[in-house]
Amino acid sequence: xxxxxxxxxxxxxxxxxxxxxxxxxxxxxxxxxxxxxxxxxxxxxxxxxxxxxxxxxxxxxxxxxxxxxxxxxxxxxxxxxxxxxxxxxxxxxxxxxxxxxxxxxxxxxxxxxxxxxxxxxxxxxxxxxxxxxxxxxxxxxxxxxxxxxxxxxxxxxxxxxxxxxxxxxxxx
Amino acid sequence: xxxxxxxxxxxxxxxxxxxxxxxxxxxxxxxxxxxxxxxxxxxxxxxxxxxxxxxxxxxxxxxxxxxxxxxxxxxxxxxxxxxxxxxxxxxxxxxxxxxxxxxx
Numbered sequence: 455x456x457x458x459x460x461x462x463x464x465x466x467x468x469x470x471x472x473x474x475x476x477x478x479x480x481x482x483x484x485x486x487x488x489x490x491x492x493x494x495x496x497x498x499x500x501x502x503x504x505x506x507x508x509x510x511x512x513x514x515x516x517x518x519x520x521x522x523x524x525x526x527x528x529x530x531x532x533x534x535x536x537x538x539x540x541x542x543x544x545x546x547x548x549x550x551x552x553x554x555x556x557x558x559x560x561x562x563x564x565x566x567x568x569x570x571x572x573x574x575x576x577x578x579x580x581x582x583x584x585x586x587x588x589x590x591x592x593x594x595x596x597x598x599x600x601x602x603x604x605x606x607x608x609x610x611x612x613x614x615x616x617x618x619x620x621x622x623x624x625x626x
Numbered sequence: 627x628x629x630x631x632x633x634x635x636x637x638x639x640x641x642x643x644x645x646x647x648x649x650x651x652x653x654x655x656x657x658x659x660x661x662x663x664x665x666x667x668x669x670x671x672x673x674x675x676x677x678x679x680x681x682x683x684x685x686x687x688x689x690x691x692x693x694x695x696x697x698x699x700x701x702x703x704x705x706x707x708x709x710x711x712x713x714x715x716x717x718x719x720x721x722x723x724x725x726x727x728x729x730x
Contacts (some may be wrong), residue, residue, distance in 0.1 A: 456629065459629055459630055462630055462634075462688075466634070466638045468640070469638065469642065470638065470641045470691075473641075473642055473665050474645055476649070476661060476665070477645055477646070477648055477649035477653070477658070477661070477662060479659050480650040482657060482658065485658060485661060486686070488665065489665070490643065491659050491716050492668075493664075493668065495665055496642075496668045496671075496672060496682070499635070499638065499672055499714065500671075500672075500675060502630060502708070503635065503674050503675045503676060503678075504636065504679055504683075505679075506690055507653065507689075508659075508671075508675065508692050508693065508696075510691055511693065511696055512637075512671075512696065512724055514670075515696050515697075516664070516668070516696060516699070516700075519700060520700055520703050523703055523704065523707060524657060524661060524664075524703065525643050526707070526709070527657050527660075527707040527710055528657055528713065530711055530714070531710060531711060531714040531720045539654065539655070539696070539721070540654050540673070541627070541653065541654060542652045542653065542654060543652060543653070543654050543723060545652060549647075549648055549651030549652040550648055550650065550652065552647070552648075553644040553647040553676040554644060554645055554649055554657075555647035555652070556643065557640045557641060557643065557644030559629040560636075560639075560640040560643065560644075561636065561637060564633070566676075567632065567680075568635075570632070570680040570681055570682060571681065571682040571729060578657075582685075585689055585690065585693075587685055588686045588690050589690060589693070596690050599694060601674075603694055603697050606698065606701055606725055607697065607700075608690075609701075610701035610702070610704045610705050611631065611701075611704065613704075613710035614704040614705050614707070615722050617705070617709055617712055618651065618708035618711050618712055622697050626658065
């Protein structure tokens with residue numbers, strides 16, 4: 455058990471513990487903060503997996519934009535009159551059972567896997583220089599998805615503005 | 627870091643997915659539901675990358691999919707929050723139970 459492996463277990467425990475707290479806290483703002491901790495931990499897990507670019511993207515976009523956006527939403531929809539809102543709905547217990555069963559099903563499905571390549575991973579195999587061509591070269595197959603995702607982002611941008619703007623009476 | 631076996635990453639991913647699913651199904655605030663969705667998407671990304679590393683990065687389908695997951699999650703959060711804010715303006719609450727008009 456080297457130090458890095460021990461750190462991985464600590465990070466994994468942090469991720470799961472913070473996720474559990476994020477899903478069970480009464481104070482919504484605390485939930486968002488625990489989610490930030492969990493997502494930082496996931497970025498650490500990405501580093502253990504050797505995907506440095508994805509760790510950076512995770513911190514930039516998930517922690518840096520998505521959670522900030524969630525906190526904006528929390529601030530804008532906070533009902534200051536009621537502090538004792540219920541946390542869980544009527545099916546909380548059965549949904550906990552369902553969630554545990556789903557986790558168990560996933561683990562059951564992957565319980566016996568063929569071993570990976572025996573040789574160690576060549577250095578630079580997961581480099582960013584290999585990821586760029588995947589997304590942009592036509593012969594690699596992801597360029598269509600890349601373009602569609604950019605259109606999706608534009609549509610989401612326009613759609614969010616249209617949905618959230620105040621109703622306007624058109625005098626004309 | 628190749629000494630960490632694949633199964634440990636898969637357990638972490640399954641745990642994240644299960645916790646997110648619990649949040650989505652049981653919380654009474656729409657933004658908490660959104661946070662559960664984000665946890666589920668992160669679990670999926672960890673799973674993809676763990677398998678990509680397991681096969682020695684032979685193909686880069688895993689990281690590319692993880693990039694797309696993050697991008698689509700960002701777009702989805704934008705639209706979902708716009709919807710939640712609009713719902714809050716109409717119903718004065720962000721409880722999904724209050725928006726159950728279509729329920730049988």
